[in-house]
Amino acid sequence: MTAQPWPAINTVLRRLGEDGERRYERLLWISHDSETLLFINVFDPFAQPFFLSKIEFSEDWQADTLTALQDENTAEGVEVLARCRPPLFFNGGAAATSNEGDAQRRALETAWLGLTPILDAGPEQYLQPSKRRPLIRSAALKAGVSEKTIRRWLRTYLQLGQTKNALVPAYARRGGKGKPREYTGRKLGRPSVRGQLNPEVEGINVTGRTAEKLVLGINRHYIRGGRTPEQAYQATLEDSFSDEDWTGGYPVPVLWPAHRCPTKTQFLYWMKKTKYGDLAKHLTQTVGERRYGRELRPHMGRDKRRVSGPGEVYVGDGMVVPIHLLNGINPAFLNRFPKVYVFVDAFSARWVGVCVTYENLNYHSAKLALYNAASDKTDFLARYGIHDAEFAAGYLPSKLHIDGGEFANGQIRHIAEHLGLAFMQDPPYRPDLKGLVEGAISSLKRMLVARLDGTERSRKRTPGEHDVKLDARFTLDEFTWALLRTMQHMNKFRRLSLDFLDEDMLRDGVQPFPDEIWAWGLTHRPQHRRVVDATELALSLLPVGKARVTSSGLSYKNNMYWSQRGDDEQWWGREREREYKGSRTGPRYVEVSYDPWRMDQLYLRIPGEQTHEICTLKDHHSAFQARSFVDYDEWTVNQKALKQEGEQHIRQGTANYNADLQHQAARVEGRLQVHRAGRSKAARATVDAALQASEKALRREEDALSTILVPSDEPPHATSHPQRSAGYIAPPTFMDLLRSTPRRTK
Incomplete structure (x- = not known):
């Protein structure tokens, strides 16, 4: 391990105490043999220089207890080093020859003359405690000030860097500007004219x-x-x-x-x-x-950070186009305003992606615009009769500069993981932070939207004025063609400011047109150009969710889906076994992607692979086969609303039902009191077989379906058998004989 070099004289160092307290010291002097070092605490108003031996300093220096504080890029460095610098003159400069700040210069010269005899003796003399006091006494007598003043001047000189300007009075740091004043009863401030004439009416604080x-x-x-x-x-x-x-x-x-x-x-x-x-x-x-x-927030803007090449940063934003369009199915009717989401390359200000839709400006429209920007647009442009290979090229950017609303946090994480994108998000209501795309959209509105028939103006229509809705001429497809054609024209012929050109472009004679800057960047700075497979791109941009594995299939938003992988790996049987055994482990969830406009399919993501498996909607949920998740979510919300509306009706029906049961129980209870009179509990608990048989026979006659077939003009028991005499007794049946047979006792 290489030893750290020792700090230079006047370096400010930070010392960490045992209790974590930080103390800031300045290195004043090093002896010729480097055995002794002299320091002073820069923020102590009563500090005195102190010595450290070479061994003591080396131990603290190697243990990082003592570190040099020269990094002004940190908050600590900026604050501490600013306080350790000499004060400035009132004119903002540090030169002692300024024409302003006369009072400061006079005070500076007075202090400097007072310290000159001490400083002329050399640091070996005035830094030694035993030799410093005689020098201070002699300097005080010569300057006509107290020893305390000389000590204060010397301390300030040492703490602020041992330069002459360290003695400049810090007038700018004095006073109480912005601080609450303490009042003692006397009127503060300049006396008014009335107060000068009569001190008793000088005013109030x-x-x-x-x-x-x-x-x-x-x-x-x-x-x-x-x-x-x-x-x-x-x-x-x-x-x-x-x-x-x-x-x-x-x-x-x-x-x-x-x-x-x-x-x-x-x-x-x-x-x-x-x-x-x-x-x-x-x-x-x-x-x-x-x-x-x-409208009124201050436009602080973002640092003008030059991107290094095309495709490094795409800036995205959406807009509602105030133009009335004809319905594509029946042009006799109008549609609402279309929405447009666009992406612009930050390097060249070139239009790279667009989505035109009637849907709201949300994640769906933003992802379609990003897919359009990152994929080949040849077929897409051919649908509108535009053939431009340069305009059709698509590359995936390294960063996206967007608002916080279009991409939810979960979607950002998903896209960042699968596509390697970084996101730069801005707070709402801050269009100034995306001035590039905001300016491009404004130019687009001026060039195209303002000249199309059916465009709404900013002011309201007065009664009797012509209704612009009657001027609608375009369908959504025709408006999309006009928009794409305008973007193509702006990419080729919209002249940008020279700020988009750097030194290399100027040397190569590049003109400030988006397509020309884009083409130059693809040739000379292609490091950010990324091409992604269309299938992988589409799958990565789809919204993600969690589907629950159940014994009947994959459950997502209360709908069941079938998966071939789940069948092969016996997901359903294992989940049924887990439910049967009452396992404490929670249900299993798998990650799926879905298209908001197709409810009949889910896309099961295979962990660790860039592939997917299609999961289909099961038959008993086929009612939603042709629906979208957007429609299903709206239907679910409506069902919840209907349920809440019908909740009171259901509760009223339940109340009626409970009242009927209670009334019936009370009526039966009153009747039973008559029948129970005089009977014991044992007698009431005995079943009378003969009475039950009689009631059963009566019920058979009432429930017999044959009574429905008997004509209403005939008696219910009329038969075609001959009339028998009253004394006739029918022969016993087999069951009668069986019942009359005495039981054999053991």
Whole structure:
């Protein structure tokens, strides 16, 4: 292991104590034999130089207890090193020959002349404690100041780098700007003209309750009331610094004397402090959070980081195109506004991908635009009669610069894992952070949308004015053709600013056109150009979910799917066995992809492989065969709403049912009281076979279906047999004889 080189003189070092406390020291001097080193604590107002031996320093240096603090890229380095530098003059420069800051220069020269006799003796003299005191005493007598002042000057000189400018007075660090003042009862600030004439009416300090009254008046009358500062000041005086006079039968504010009221200057100071102390809060309260975020938020922008080549970063965004289109099935009807999601290459400002749809701007539209940008578009463009091999080329980028809404966190993780993409997300309502694509979209609207028939204007239509809906001429396919043709034209002939050209492009004579910059980048900087198989790309862009393995199949969104892999590996039987044994292990889930517009299939992802297996919807869920997951989700929401609406009806039916049961039980209970009278529990628990047989026979006659076949004009028991005499007795049947046979006893 190579030993670390020792720090140079004036280096600031950080020492870590045993309790984790950090102390910052400056190396002042190293002896000729390097056996002794001298340090001083840079932030201790009473610090004195102290010595360390070579052995002590080496132990701390090698153990990283003592480390050099020269890295200004860290927050700690920026803060500490800034405090260890000499103060600046008021004009912002560090040169002692400035024409400004006369008071600072005079103080600097006085301190420098006072320390000159000590510094001329050399560090070997004034850094030794035994020799430093006589030098300080002699310098104090010569300069006409106290020894304490000389010590303070010397300490400041050593702590701030042993330079002359270390003695510059830090006037900029003094005072209490922005800090609350402590009041002792005396009026602070410059006396007013009235106070100069009469000290008893010099005015008031705005503290405590007075400040609360001012802030209340500012918020009520200026911020929320929308009054002018003069009107708000007058209303605040009338509300909080007055008495009421009811002489006329109604209250009239009688203002207090002027020396008891805050002045207008004080009111304006607090108005500025209240309003602009948190300008974002004020504007949000005034115009609303949404409008503030979209229109009034400060445009800080992003660092202008030059991308190294084409395909490194694609910037994506969506827009609603305010144009009325004809229905593609029946052009006699209109459709709503189309939505467009686009991707632009950050290196060349070239249109690389687009999706035109009637669906909302969500993950689905963004993924279609990304698929269009990363795949070959020859067939896609041929559908619209456009043949341009350069425009049709597609490459997968290394990074995507998008909003946070289109790609949910789970989808970002999935795409990042399978396609190796990095994501740069911006907060909402910050179009300034994606100025490239926002500017391209604005140019596209000016060039195409504004000149098409059926485009809505920004202002509302007045009564009697021509309705632009009647001017609709295009279907969605025809509008898509116009959009693609415009993008192709802009890629070839839209002149960009020279900021897109670097030194190499200028040397090669590249002109600032998107296609020309793109072609030059593919030739000279092709490191980010990636081509992905269309099947793998499509599978990676599909949304992912978790399907549960059950004993009946794969369950996803309450629908069952069949999988050949599940059959081969006996997933269903193992799950049934787990349920039967009551295993404590939870159900098994597998990762699947799905197309939101096709519900009849799932795509089972094979772990560790870039392949998939198609899972089909089972027959008993065939009602959703021709549906999409979007339709199914809407249907599920509607079913939940209907269930909630019908919940009260079901509860009312249950209440009626319970009431009927209770009424029937009460009626039967009253009847049983009569039959149970005088009978024991044993008698009531005995079954009478003869009575049960009689009731059974009666029930047979009532339940017999043959009674339905008997004509209504005939008696129910009429038969065609001859009439028998009343004394006739039928012969016993076999069952009668069997019943009459006495039982054999053991």
